[in-house]
Amino acid sequence: MDYVIATSRPWNEVMAQRLAERTGHTFHLITRKEELTPERLEQIGPRYVFFPHWSYLVPETIHQAYECVIFHMTDLPYGRGGSPLQNLIQRGHHETKLTALRCVQEMDAGPVYLKRPLCLEGSASEIFLRAASEIEAMIEAIIQDEPEPHPQEGEPVVFRRRKPEESDLAEASVQDLNDFFDFIRMLDAEGYPRAFLDVHGHRMELSRVQMESDRLVGTFTIYRQHHIPHNGGGLKALLDRCYPKPPRDVFDRMCALYRPGDPLYTVEQDDAIVGTVYCARHSKGGHLESLAVDPDCRGIGLGERLVETLLADNPGVISLTTRIPNFFERLGFRTVAELADGAQYMIHDPSAR
Structure with missing residues (x-):
């Protein structure tokens, strides 16, 4: 039997392999x-698609055609919506339930397969790892028992998704050490905007916080604060010139992904931005999300210099998806997978040389 594990977080990426080894079934990541x-999915023909x-959002064409199981960190229907972990901690919860439910059009409103308890002590990254272990067990139970999901019971309570700027500690509603502790730890996981303070053009991010008798001890990182102006600062105009008919708005996607400190380089000529490269940072390195050179400035090596600067300043593994693999092969990238739409997934790994 074939199954799919769809996850956007690195701590879940080994789940498919472990489940395959334990169950003897085939899991596609x-x-x-x-x-x-x-x-x-048509090529795979999965019994379940686990998220x-x-x-x-899971497209309607997918959740109507396949039995899609999502996992939510609240005792549904309490806590539908975004940022469940942060909302739970801010509301004073010390434990919750993981809910496995069928994906439907309405957010977090589908029928429930099963629930399992989850402790909310520790940092966000520790909680997510704890949840991942429990989700593995829930997936095994669903595969073995194929339970019929039942409608949710009770009045829904909807959580609001947090915005990155709400991680600003200076604006947070904190009054004592416990409040500071909860605020910092609930944001301490990869892919989440950590608690921060902006000082003198620099940003200080706080993590790995521990509570002692009369103080908090943790880790801080300070870096020069970059930002993308709301009007784009010339970036939007460049990207619109380079991608006049994209499948999505490239500038809007950049703004949605960008976190302060992400590598973002530009080249200017006559007070106009004529080239840019942007990389979304993660724990293993980063993913090169966009590379653009003004059509009037191509052929003189600007693109190569932008990517070379990115690689020199960011020595981790850099990945990307592209339809021009030959360009990136010249810069040391290698293809590791060909996607269904014909694009190439490539990585630059300096340790592999």
């Missing part, structure tokens, strides 16, 4: 939104 297509942590 999908980690990118672009890979979750009806065509890909242990997925940051995107």
Whole structure:
């Protein structure tokens, strides 16, 4: 029997392999939104599509055609909506339930397969790892028992998704050390905007906080604060010139992904931005999300210099998805997978040389 694990968080990526070893079934791992297509799923023919942590809406064409199981960190229907962990901690909860439910059109409103308790002590990353272990067990139970999901009972309570700027500690509603502790720890996981303070053009991010008798001890990182102006600061105009008919708005996607400190380089000529490269940082390195050179400035090596600067300043593993693999091969990238739409997934790994 074939199953799919679709996850956008790295702590869940080994789940498919472990489940395959334990159950003897075949599990297919999908980690990118672009890979979750009806065509890909038709090739696999999965019994279930499991979403242990997925940051995107599941298209109706998929959840109507396949039995899609999502996992939510609240005792549904309490806590529908975004940022469940942060909302729970801010409301004073010390434990919750993981809910496995069928994906339907309305957010977090589908019928429930089963629930399991989950402790909310520790940092966000520790809680997510704890949840991942429990979700694995829930997936095994669903595969073995194939339970019939039942409608949710009770009045829904909807959580509001947090915005990145709400991680500003200076604006947070904190009054004592416990409040500071909860605020910092609930944001301490990869892919989440950590608690921060902006000082003198620099940003200080706080993590790994521990409570002692009369103080908090943790880790801080300070870096020069970059930002993308709301009007784009010339970036939007450049991207619109380079991608006049994209499948999505490239500038809007950049703004949605960008976190302060992400590598973002530009080249200017006559007070106008004529080239840019942007990389969304993660724990293993980063993913090169966009590379653009003004059509009037191509052919003189600006693109190569932008990517070379990115690689020199960011020595981790840099990945990307592209339809011009030859360009990136010259810069040391290698293809590791061909996606269903014909694009190439490539990585630059300096340790592999």
